[in-house]
Amino acid sequence: xxxxxxxxxxxxxxxxxxxxxxxxxxxxxxxxxxxxxxxxxxxxxxxxxxxxxxxxxxxxxxxxxxxxxxxxxxxxxxxxxxxxxxxxxxxxxxxxxxxxxxxxxxxxxxxxxxxxxxxxxxxxxxxxxxxxxxxxxxxxxxxxxxxxxxxxxxxxxxxxxxxxxxxxxxxxxxxxxxxxxxxxxxxxxxxxxxxxxxxxxxxxxxxxxxxxxxxxxxxxxxxxxxxxxxxxxxxxxxxxxxxxxxxxxxxxxxxxxxxxxxxxxxxxxxxxxxxxxxxxxxxxxxxxxxxxxxxxxxxxxxxxxxxxxxxxxxxxxxxxxxxxxxxxxxxxxxxxxxxxxxxxxxxxxxxxxxxxxxxxxxxxxxxxxxxxxxxxxxxxxxxxxxxxxxxxxxxxxxxxxxxxxxxxxxxxxxxxxxxxxxxxxxxxxxxxxxxxxxxxxxxxxxxxxxxxxxxxxxxxxxxxxxxxxxxxxxxxxxxxxxxxxxxxxxxxxxxxxxxxxxxxxxxxxxxxxxxxxxxxxxxxxxxx
Amino acid sequence: xxxxxxxxxxxxxxxxxxxxxxxxxxxxxxxxxxxxxxxxxxxxxxxxxxxxxxxxxxxxxxxxxxxxxxxxxxxxxxxxxxxxxxxxxxxxxxxxxxxxxxxxxxxxxxxxxxxxxxxxxxxxxxxxxxxxxxxxxxxxxxxxxxxxxxxxxxxxxxxxxxxxxxxxxxxxxxxxxxxxxxxxxxxxxxxxxxxxxxxxxxxxxxxxxxxxxxxxxxxxxxxxxxxxxxxxxxxxxxxxxxxxxxxxxxxxxxxxxxxxxxxxxxxxxxxxxxxxxxxxxxxxxxxxxxxxxxxxxxxxxxxxxxxxxxxxxxxxxxxxxxxxxxxxxxxxxxxxxxxxxxxxxxxxxxxxxxxxxxxxxxxxxxxxxxxxxxxxxxxxxxxxxxxxxxxxxxxxxxxxxxxxxxxxxxxxxxxxxxxxxxxxxxxxxxxxxxxxxxxxxxxxxxxxxxxxxxxxx
Numbered sequence: 001x002x003x004x005x006x007x008x009x010x011x012x013x014x015x016x017x018x019x020x021x022x023x024x025x026x027x028x029x030x031x032x033x034x035x036x037x038x039x040x041x042x043x044x045x046x047x048x049x050x051x052x053x054x055x056x057x058x059x060x061x062x063x064x065x066x067x068x069x070x071x072x073x074x075x076x077x078x079x080x081x082x083x084x085x086x087x088x089x090x091x092x093x094x095x096x097x098x099x100x101x102x103x104x105x106x107x108x109x110x111x112x113x114x115x116x117x118x119x120x121x122x123x124x125x126x127x128x129x130x131x132x133x134x135x136x137x138x139x140x141x142x143x144x145x146x147x148x149x150x151x152x153x154x155x156x157x158x159x160x161x162x163x164x165x166x167x168x169x170x171x172x173x174x175x176x177x178x179x180x181x182x183x184x185x186x187x188x189x190x191x192x193x194x195x196x197x198x199x200x201x202x203x204x205x206x207x208x209x210x211x212x213x214x215x216x217x218x219x220x221x222x223x224x225x226x227x228x229x230x231x232x233x234x235x236x237x238x239x240x241x242x243x244x245x246x247x248x249x250x251x252x253x254x255x256x257x258x259x260x261x262x263x264x265x266x267x268x269x270x271x272x273x274x275x276x277x278x279x280x281x282x283x284x285x286x287x288x289x290x291x292x293x294x295x296x297x298x299x300x301x302x303x304x305x306x307x308x309x310x311x312x313x314x315x316x317x318x319x320x321x322x323x324x325x326x327x328x329x330x331x332x333x334x335x336x337x338x339x340x341x342x343x344x345x346x347x348x349x350x351x352x353x354x355x356x357x358x359x360x361x362x363x364x365x366x367x368x369x370x371x372x373x374x375x376x377x378x379x380x381x382x383x384x385x386x387x388x389x390x391x392x393x394x395x396x397x398x399x400x401x402x403x404x405x406x407x408x409x410x411x412x413x414x415x416x417x418x419x420x421x422x423x424x425x426x427x428x429x430x431x432x433x434x435x436x437x438x439x440x441x442x443x444x445x446x447x448x449x450x451x452x453x454x455x456x457x458x459x460x461x462x463x464x465x466x467x468x469x470x471x472x473x474x475x476x477x478x479x480x481x482x483x484x485x486x487x488x489x490x491x492x493x494x495x496x497x498x499x500x501x502x503x504x505x506x507x508x509x510x511x512x513x514x515x516x517x518x519x520x521x522x523x524x525x526x527x528x
Numbered sequence: 529x530x531x532x533x534x535x536x537x538x539x540x541x542x543x544x545x546x547x548x549x550x551x552x553x554x555x556x557x558x559x560x561x562x563x564x565x566x567x568x569x570x571x572x573x574x575x576x577x578x579x580x581x582x583x584x585x586x587x588x589x590x591x592x593x594x595x596x597x598x599x600x601x602x603x604x605x606x607x608x609x610x611x612x613x614x615x616x617x618x619x620x621x622x623x624x625x626x627x628x629x630x631x632x633x634x635x636x637x638x639x640x641x642x643x644x645x646x647x648x649x650x651x652x653x654x655x656x657x658x659x660x661x662x663x664x665x666x667x668x669x670x671x672x673x674x675x676x677x678x679x680x681x682x683x684x685x686x687x688x689x690x691x692x693x694x695x696x697x698x699x700x701x702x703x704x705x706x707x708x709x710x711x712x713x714x715x716x717x718x719x720x721x722x723x724x725x726x727x728x729x730x731x732x733x734x735x736x737x738x739x740x741x742x743x744x745x746x747x748x749x750x751x752x753x754x755x756x757x758x759x760x761x762x763x764x765x766x767x768x769x770x771x772x773x774x775x776x777x778x779x780x781x782x783x784x785x786x787x788x789x790x791x792x793x794x795x796x797x798x799x800x801x802x803x804x805x806x807x808x809x810x811x812x813x814x815x816x817x818x819x820x821x822x823x824x825x826x827x828x829x830x831x832x833x834x835x836x837x838x839x840x841x842x843x844x845x846x847x848x849x850x851x852x853x854x855x856x857x858x859x860x861x862x863x864x865x866x867x868x869x870x871x872x873x874x875x876x877x878x879x880x881x882x883x884x885x886x887x888x889x890x891x892x893x894x895x896x897x898x899x900x901x902x903x904x905x906x907x908x909x910x911x912x913x914x915x916x917x918x919x920x921x922x923x924x925x926x927x928x929x930x931x932x933x934x935x936x937x938x939x940x941x942x943x944x945x946x947x948x949x950x951x952x953x954x955x956x957x958x959x960x961x962x963x964x965x966x967x968x969x970x971x972x973x974x975x976x977x978x979x980x981x982x983x984x985x
Binding site for chain 1: 559561563565567568569570571572573574575576577578579580581582583584585602603604605606607608610611619620622623624626627628629630678680681709713715727728729731733758766795796797798799901902904906908909910911912913914915917933934935936937938939940943944961962981982983984985
């Protein structure tokens with residue numbers, strides 16, 4: 001058996017001069033002493049390898065840029081650039097500062113100033129040991145503090161040839177295993193295995209802090225098609241190659257799903273008892289409270305949750321507890337960090353677990369800098385952007401239901417007659433109207449607590465949509481599973497497994513988001 | 529670090545001189561973006577965020593020789609001016625040599641004359657800051673208009689994209705594109721029957737390439753008007769309905785579904801509709817005529833030249849529901865022994881004969897979708913589904929018109945477009961994703977009536 005030593009992703013030496021030059025820009029960004037200036041830098045170096053039945057392919061991309069930021073008490077101004085020579089940056093910062101100075105202030109606008117937190121402030125709150133253990137004792141505003149994601153098998157040392165060979169083997173393995181589940185090789189009209197590794201490095205500097213992080217983001221996707229029918233699996237997280245292990249039994253399960261989809265029935269639309277699997281419950285949590293608990297949406301007057309938080313109205317039953325947590329550094333006990341995790345967000349705020357909904361009662365929302373200031377609520381590490389070239393919004397990280405006390409076997413007995421939904425197919429929020437939409441690829445029928453082997457797709461043969469009024473859905477939760485739903489012993493993992501997911505807020509800004517949680521049993525939900 | 533230490537000419541020369549390299553495509557894009565987020569602070573309209581972004585993207589698609597007969601290697605790589613050139617090229621070539629593709633060749637012919645396409649708004653190209661100011665003023669006036677609804681927020685995104693394309697065959701092409709995005713959200717509140725306050729909102733978005741096709745005032749008026757009706761809603765009764773969808777939905781559905789008319793689908797054994805087959809099986813309604821048109825003025829995917837250096841001209845794909853062409857780029861054309869043709873362009877659909885009022889009367893009950901919550905469409909199966917965010921129910925038996933919200937709609941292009949009827953007025957639609965050069969463009973009927981669509985609530 002191979003044993004690995006856990007290492008941490010280092011701060012790249014070639015970024016040291018750049019980090020030093022950013023510090024020189026701060027005085028320009030705080031030309032007016034009442035301004036809050038900061039700099040965010042990001043470099044994402046990605047390699048995507050893929051193999052299908054006919055070819056292998058490599059995509060190699062690097063993008064890097066810096067965002068100069070001035071918050072003048074009214075507006076957050078940003079100047080983003082990928083021209084990173086010191087002289088060019090200084091000239092741009094001066095021009096930017098003049099732009100902010102010449103921007104008119106609306107007559108009746110309220111000035112809300114902001115002061116950067118010191119290290120003492122930052123460390124006075126409860127932070128995960130994975131964060132605090134990397135902060136040197138006595139860190140000051142000038143101390144460069146680096147956070148590196150731990151990994152076992154270094155994805156940077158895997159060669160292109162090795163990676164492509166492994167993916168080709170996976171494609172071949174699917175063909176070899178197909179007859180074992182009742183599929184002929186010719187049934188597999190399209191097979192694709194893809195692995196992506198991204199080294200995500202960022203630096204955040206303000207007058208009190210100089211921090212950096214390096215995250216190794218790795219994922220693997222396998223897609224099987226037979227005509228228009230499609231089954232897929234994806235694994236991944238933040239860490240090393242250990243995060244993308246796909247076993248032979250995983251492939252057999254995937255092939256079995258494809259076979260079942262070829263003979264799937266069409267669902268008769270209606271209200272059903274349904275057991276949502278972990279990833280589908282992640283989508284439910286994300287779309288429920290979730291999106292309407294994003295403070296920028298609240299500050300824009302677009303979220304009902306803000307009103308309900310203030311009124312204290314109950315919006316779900318005792319099982320309805322939802323958390324957002326960018327500090328999931330051990331994904332379901334898997335030894336690597338969850339997909340939506342990081343040490344600090346893109347506005348330099350440290351990751352912390354946050355309860356958004358506590359047994360049906362709404363708590364304060366997730367925030368980015370400006371929305372926290374506008375609403376007067378505590379900041380959280382949810383200021384995220386699609387890339388350095390995109391703007392910041394309040395975005396979710398890993399969003400999930402708290403764990404329950406049931407095993408999967410117990411939930412199947414409680415389900416009795418209904419469906420199990422394991423594979424999500426998107427979702428959508430309705431923050432003011434409180435509607436909700438959760439897409440499901442297909443449903444597996446259960447009778448007398450046992451799988452019948454029948455699979456159902458939507459009424460028109462596509463995805464199934466669960467829709468309804470969010471509080472109604474959250475009041476229809478019957479029970480939840482433990483994190484380790486297969487075991488009767490108490491959970492060892494602190495957080496549930498979060499799958500590889502994404503979120504496209506306001507229809508146009510894409511960010512990574514973890515998606516997971518326990519199994520959740522719901523009654524009388526609309527499926528169509 | 530970070531100093532630009534090589535030029536585009538050096539990149540092209542290095543690739544040309546390298547004996548391992550068979551061919552290459554190099555592109556450079558300079559992007560300038562201006563963005564503003566607007567919201568209310570008490571009674572005052574304020575700018576929450578104001579952004580300016582300048583970005584340069586250099587990409588190379590490099591084809592390398594392999595010893596295996598009929599195969600070559602290739603890689604798509606983004607290069608960085610601040611990193612040493614030779615290091616980047618060498619790493620790319622080494623990685624490309626590990627890949628394995630059926631060989632194909634870039635087109636030998638260099639177009640003598642490249643047509644001019646209207647792809648960038650001249651005013652934006654000349655003075656982006658001036659346009660930001662002008663549109664901000666229009667938004668301020670829209671927000672200041674007296675309404676029964678409450679303005680919540682708006683966003684304004686503008687960008688100029690200047691592109692250069694170079695092929696190892698000697699082709700050089702320069703183009704420009706502008707993109708505009710505006711969104712507005714209004715809410716409406718009132719006291720409900722039980723005395724409790726109730727409220728809902730409506731969010732509307734619009735993409736455009738040029739200022740003349742950007743109906744800012746109409747967008748704000750329509751958003752406010754629909755927000756005002758957002759509380760007068762009922763859930764739909766479950767059943768199968770005649771459903772009217774608008775051009776935004778048609779843009780999404782058709783731009784996805786025509787991937788089944790591509791040579792790449794044929795080669796990769798993905799769902800493919802071949803020449804001579806029906807586009808919609810057994811269609812009986814308005815038989816669709818569909819053209820891929822890269823020449824559409826200010827279309828989201830208007831272009832003169834493809835990434836592979838092929839002239840792009842209008843290509844009729846479907847004539848009265850019969851597939852008459854397969855889209856093939858040079859790569860898949862070579863693989864399938866087909867002549868390469870047009871693969872870029874806007875979906876242009878011939879109009880129908882009925883006005884929107886006529887469509888609303890074609891069934892005893894017609895549901896007109898004003899907005900889906902999140903339309904999810906699978907281009908391979910042609911299926912689509914969504915929650916209904918807001919719709920109107922036309923009950924032609926009682927003459928009553930009511931608003932609907934909620935419920936799941938589930939459809940299939942192959943089934944529910946069979947009896948489709950298209951409206952007689954055509955509109956232009958655009959949609960862009962931030963990381964894609966290619967937009968989704970549409971010029972066609974503003975509305976389509978679909979039949980027998982499943983809705984459950």
